[in-house]
Amino acid sequence: MQISPPKHLASFIRHYILLENSRENMKSLRLFTDGSSGLILSGNMKLYSAISKERMPLSFFYGALNGYKDFSSKGKFSLIAVVFQPYFLNILLKTSAKDIRNQIISVEDVLKNKLEIFQEKLFNKVDPLRVIHELNVFFTGFLSEGMSMDHHIIAATQQYLLQSKGSVSSGDLQHFTGYSERHLERKFECHLGLSPKKYGNIIRLHYFLSLMKNEIGYKNMTMLSYEAGYSDQSHLIREFKNNIGLTPKQYLKTENKMAVNFIEL
Numbered sequence: 001m002q003i004s005p006p007k008h009l010a011s012f013i014r015h016y017i018l019l020e021n022s023r024e025n026m027k028s029l030r031l032f033t034d035g036s037s038g039l040i041l042s043g044n045m046k047l048y049s050a051i052s053k054e055r056m057p058l059s060f061f062y063g064a065l066n067g068y069k070d071f072s073s074k075g076k077f078s079l080i081a082v083v084f085q086p087y088f089l090n091i092l093l094k095t096s097a098k099d100i101r102n103q104i105i106s107v108e109d110v111l112k113n114k115l116e117i118f119q120e121k122l123f124n125k126v127d128p129l130r131v132i133h134e135l136n137v138f139f140t141g142f143l144s145e146g147m148s149m150d151h152h153i154i155a156a157t158q159q160y161l162l163q164s165k166g167s168v169s170s171g172d173l174q175h176f177t178g179y180s181e182r183h184l185e186r187k188f189e190c191h192l193g194l195s196p197k198k199y200g201n202i203i204r205l206h207y208f209l210s211l212m213k214n215e216i217g218y219k220n221m222t223m224l225s226y227e228a229g230y231s232d233q234s235h236l237i238r239e240f241k242n243n244i245g246l247t248p249k250q251y252l253k254t255e256n257k258m259a260v261n262f263i264e265l
Contacts, residue, residue, distance in 0.1 A: 001017070001018040002015050002016070002017050002259075003015060003016040003017075003018070003129070003132060004016075005136060005139075006136055008140065008143075009136060009139060009140065009143075011085060011155060012084065012085050012088040012091070012139065012143070013082060013083070013084055013085065013088065013139065014036060014083040014084065014085055015083050016080055016081065016082055016083070016132050016135070017080070017081040017083065017258075017259050017262075018078075018079075018080060018128050019078065019079050019080075019081060019258050019259070019262070020076075020077070020078045020079075021073065021076055021077050021078075022076055023076065024074075024075050024076060026072055026073070026074050027072065027073045027074075027264055028050065028070065028071075028072055028264065028265040029047075029070070029071045029072065029073055029258075029262065029263070029264055029265070030068050030069070030070050030071075030244075030245065030262070030263050030264075030265055031062070031065070031068060031069050031071070031261060031262050032065065032067065032068035032069075032243055032244045032245065032261045032262075032263075033064070033065035033066065033067060033068065033202055033243055033261065034083075034202065034206055034260065034261045035064065035086055035192075035194065035199050035202040035203060035206075036064070036083050036084055036085065036086050037061065037062060037063050037064050037084050037086060037088070037089035037097070037100075037193070038061070038062055038081060038082055038083045038084050038089075039059070039060070039061050039062075039081070039082040039084070039107070040059060040060055040062065040079055040080075040081055040082075041059045041079060041080045041081075041082065041115065041118055041119060041122060041131075041135075042058050042059060042077060042078065042079040042080075042119065042122060043058065043078075043119045043120065043121070043122035043123025043124070044058075044075075044076070044077055044078070044122070044123055045058060045073065045077035045078075045079055046073060046074045046075050046077070047071050047072075047073050047077075048071060048072045048073070048074075049069075049070075049071060049104075050069075050070035050071055050072055051070070056071065056104060057104075057106035057107065057108065058119055059106070059107045059115055059118075059119055060104050060105055060106050060107060061089060061092075061093070061100075061104075061105045061107060061110070062103070062104055062105070063089065063097060063100035063101045063102060063103045063105070063193050064086060064089075064097060064101050064102075064192060064193035064194050065101075065102055066101065066102055066194075066198070067242060067243050067244075067245070068243065068244060068245050069102075069104075070245075070265070078122060078128070079122070080118075080122065080128060080131060080132065080135070081259070081262070082135065085155070085158070086158060086191075086192040086193075086194070086199070087151055087154050087155065087158070087191040087192055090190070090191045090192075090193075091142060091151065092142055093105075093110055096189075096190050096193075097189070097190060097191055097192050097193030097194075098189040098190060098193050100193065101193040101194070114138075115138075118131055118134070118135060118138075121134075150187060150191065151191065153177060153179075153187070154187060154188065154191045154192065156177075157173065157176065157177055157184070157188075157196070158192075158199070160173075160176055161196070161199060161200050161203055162203055164200075165203060165204060165207045165228070165229065166199075166200040166201060166202070166203030166204030166205075166207060166229065167200070167204060167229040168196075168200055170196075170197070173196055184196055185197075201239060201243075202243065204228055204229050204230070204239075205228075205239055205240065205243055205244075206260070206261075207228050207229075208224060208225065208228035208230070208236065208248075209251075209260060211224045211227060211228055212224055212248060212251075212252065221233060221236075221248060221249075236248070251263075
């Protein structure tokens, strides 16, 4: 289930996602980039890194991803994923998004015990909609200082890229922002953790995903790739593999899509 934040938080939080797994068996999961950072809140999840086999914290922030991360989970779990607007993690943690790119950060390491109450409520099976309401109150407390001028410019540029479905040239961005290409790249990496080019490529890829989901029944893959702004299908497949680790056809065959960018392998 996907839930929108209240209007005053929409510039900072894209949405909340409620996810539940009712099976006890081991699952292989993949989280791939959508250009955003976020927070995973759980009271009972046993999640492990597929590479190091290290157990993940019950609740953690994740920085912007260059590609994808694989996990394994054991047993039943329920969680709330808070998907941030790309620059909100920079506001919350007051650190360069570039430094936490591709990182998993325990909430205990950065916000001490401030989120423990939400973990306990999820563990005790409190209505998750009530928990989300209380999270809205919690996140509102971070907005007292307001957004800096840099954040306003980054947010406007992000919306420009979204409206253009990622197909924007560096010259277009320079004209829109008044910044040089290098200066804008530094600003984006500080606030989003990604370059404007990388972020635009991710937006275009997710636009293709939306086309594939809605129109694959009567359009072939080549037509969809052109519609999404790719020069040819091989370019699309290369981007798909780099960011998702699958081909478009493999992604389509993935049965359990917990969210657009969170799938069971």
